Structure formats: C-alpha cells, structure tokens
Amino acid sequence: MSSFDGPGVELAPRVEALAETLEKRLVAEGTVDLPLASLQALMSALCKVYAASVENGEVEPPVAFRTGLGQTDAVVVCAGLLRATGMSAFELGFWQNATGR
Numbered sequence: 001m002s003s004f005d006g007p008g009v010e011l012a013p014r015v016e017a018l019a020e021t022l023e024k025r026l027v028a029e030g031t032v033d034l035p036l037a038s039l040q041a042l043m044s045a046l047c048k049v050y051a052a053s054v055e056n057g058e059v060e061p062p063v064a065f066r067t068g069l070g071q072t073d074a075v076v077v078c079a080g081l082l083r084a085t086g087m088s089a090f091e092l093g094f095w096q097n098a099t100g101r
Contacts (some may be wrong), residue, residue, distance in 0.1 A: 047081065054101075 025032045048060045063069050082092060095101075 017059065022032055
C-alpha cells in the first residue's frame, strides 16, 4: 500500500490548498512573509513525512518533475538542510554511495 492511500489521505486537500496559497502569494508578491518559526516547522514536518515515505518503500522524488522548482531553489534548500543538520556535502556523498539513494 502506498503511504498516500492510508489514513493521512484526508490531509491532502488541506496540504494542496496551503501549497497553492503559498505559490500564488510568492508569484504575486515575490515573497511570502511567514514567521521563520512557522517556515521551519513546516519544512521540518515535510522532510520527516517524505523521509518516512521513502523508508516505507516509496521511491518517488520529493517534488514532481516540471513543477517550476528551479535548480537554484533546490540547491538553496539542500544547502540549508545540510547546514541545519550539521552535515557536509562530503558526508552526503558518502551516505549516497553507502545506501544507493
């Protein structure tokens, strides 16, 4: 069973609405003035949910292809996540080689 077929499926419309709201505001205003603590809480929860789905056998990337997520956006987030966890790019490469992920 996909992790997206279980009890959490009722959250999908709310999560999609939040994502749409954030995207629209970003396009309209060039920024979204979220308190840092709120942004950090959301990012942390999303990372944990995605990691749990991977651990449960999901192998899809965390974002769909061709969604408008630019390479710079992806690298900025990756660098921030590495910094927040105290992990270096070297350690990431080592982990990827060791796990095949």
